[in-house]
Amino acid sequence: MILRVWDVTLTVSDLERAVDFYERVLGLSKKYQFSDYAGFDCGGVEIGLQPGTPPETQEGAPCLDLLVRDVDEVYRALSEQGVRFLKEPHDTPWGGRIALLTDPDGNRLQLVQIDWRKYFTACAS
Structure with missing residues (x-):
């Protein structure tokens, strides 16, 4: 069964802009980045950013x-x-x-x- 939350992935329209926000503004540590994904550590849970069309809030x-x-x-x-x-x-x-x-x-x-x-x-x- 489920052990814990491993990752939460958010959809972003501009990966570089989002990486800058999460890294520079929020101060999260970037673990890695590829052309279609960036992962940040947040207390042992990964916050992932994936390019796409974010849903309307x-x-x-x-x-x-x-x-x-x-x-x-x-x-x-x-x-x-x-x-x-x-x-x-x-x-x-x-x-x-x-x-x-x-x-x-x-x-x-x-x-x-x-x-x-x-x-x-x-x-x-």
Whole structure:
């Protein structure tokens, strides 16, 4: 059966532009790149980028959550680099502080900071 998530692959319209965003702007480490794919390490899970026609973003579209230590700090740093946010940092009832952004192709990425004490309390109730 399933052991763990190995890879999440996103469709991008311009591979070089997307590689620049994930490597330079988000600071992910590129593992390798071919003409039709680039792979980045994200805490042991690969984020893959594959050229194609990205689907139109719609409400309820898939979202890739990225765990960070300080959502507000990362929000400020990415905003200064021109990253487009759909939702500014805000608290959740389950102990998270989150901010929603998109990559250059509209793929949804969410910065997540977790107060583990609040999270486990919310899960237990």
